[in-house]
Amino acid sequence: MDLTQKIISLCKRRGFIFPSSEIYGGIGGVYDFGPLGVELKRNIKKVWWEVMMREENMIGLDSGILLNPRVWQASGHLTAGFADELVECKSCHKRFKADEVASNKCPECGVKLTKPRKFNLMMKTFVGPVEDESSTTYLRAETCQGIFVNFLNILNSMRLKVPFGVIQIGKTFRNEITTKNFIFRTREFEQMEMELFCHPKEADKLFDYWKEQRLKWYQNFGIKKENLRMKEVPKEERAHYAKRQIDIEYHFPFGWEEIEGIHNRGDFDLSNHAKHSGEDLKYFDEEKGEKFFPYIVETSVGVERPLFAFLAEAYQEVKGGRTKTTKAAKEVEVLLKLHKSLAPIKVAVLPLVRNKPELVKKAKEIYNLLRPHFTCQYDELGSIGRRYRRQDEIATIFCLTCDFQTLEDDTLTIRNRDTMAQERVKIKDLVNVLKEKLAN
Ligand code: GAP
Secondary structure, three states: OOHHHHHHHHHHHOOOEEEOOHHHOOOOOOEEEOHHHHHHHHHHHHHHHHHHHOOOOEEEOOOOOEOOHHHHHHHOOOOHHHEEEEEEEOOOOOEEEHHHOOOOEOOOOOOEEOOOEEEEOOEEEEOOOOOOHHHEEEEOOOOHHHHHOOHHHHHHHHOOOOOEEEEEEEEEEOOOOOOEOOOOEOOEEEEEEEEEEEOHHHHHHHHHHHHHHHHHHHHHOOOOHHHEEEEEOOHHHOOOOOOEEEEEEEEEOOEEEEEEEEEEEEOHHHHHHHHHHOOOOOEEEOOOOEEEOOEEEEEEEEOHHHHHHHHHHHEEEEEOOOOOOOOOOOOEEEEEOOOOOOOOOOEEEEEOOOOOHHHHHHHHHHHHHHOOOOOEEEOOOOOHHHHHHHHHHOOOOEEEEEOHHHHHHOEEEEEEOOOOOEEEEEHHHHHHHHHHHHOO
16 A cells, blocks of 8 residues: 555544545545544644744735635636646546646547647636526635735735735635545645735745745644755746746655745736726835835645645554554554644543543543643543554544552653653643643
């Protein structure tokens, strides 16, 4: 089994990620995040938001998924700018991205393919009770358009001077021709975008600053430097709005692929929205008496690609078991070494055995004590070794074991996921000790 298959299997087995609508045979390119996946996703979004918000002049926004369809005319998404070339098999009618098929024969059944034609990726829907052209709109294909069309609102309400940045996290939809590699390319995903409005002369400098910041972010949360690289995208391959584009690529289990895009969008968006809406979207610098369309430097990433990368990076198999007991000798134990800020469960509370009511009662008291402070699990099923392994597999940072000594002196052991070292701590100190250990 390759690493992607192992991750898919772990995600399904342990409640990270499920195929959407599975009991009806699924729906292509959509995934549901289970109890652990939703925590991991929330943690990724949290650390992204917090790091972004530490920057000067950074503010947040939560705009609608549905926008006036004229937004997408102005943005270039309804024209050739946002279309892939597809080819179709003349026999099985399966469609493929033209640049992904090696010959003009169908990869599935070997029959001839049609000539390439443009296929727009916007997801169509209707607003209101009548389904006609006038009520047609689209689910957003990038979150940043909601930021651009709010430029005046933000400027007027927040009294900001350039350069300032607006960040947003939210659902995005693209009717991708082919979806593949698990959650790498899906039709529904979440984007985390930052749009920095600046003077045109400052754009190059800020672009360089942000590409470094974003590279550091991955490394700070557990991605190895050698698994990241930057690709300067040549003009003919750039997005239709980009004056300059760098793709941050990650060495996924299936090869090097884009994880995030850094774009200098120039004044493409504001000038086009000004033209289409008739509003004056220029910025006026009172001190210099200068009026101009700010340039936009963008960092844009889906939540799912880093999530996949963090899982791939954290996944380890230990042959013969981590504790090297004879029982474990034939087993392969999985250890998921996610960064402590990302791990879905921070603490698991385990009574040493479950057939001693006093121990179970004590362990439940400790679980209740910790629940308001940390994401916790209580687990009493199976041997203690097996329970440690179950927690290692889902990246739980600490396992707390309630044993017979706990009943005598109100202490318990804290086991560290990565070192397996155990230390005894007084219950009354527990919350503070754990908070300290989990702090960055
Ligand atoms: N606003 C700019 C923009 O949307 P993009 O390069 O089209 O740029 C940015 O997308 C990021 O969004 C990608 O680097 C990737 O992380 C994520 N992304 C794009 N399409 C995706 C898809 N079909 N499935 C999952 N993530 C996707």
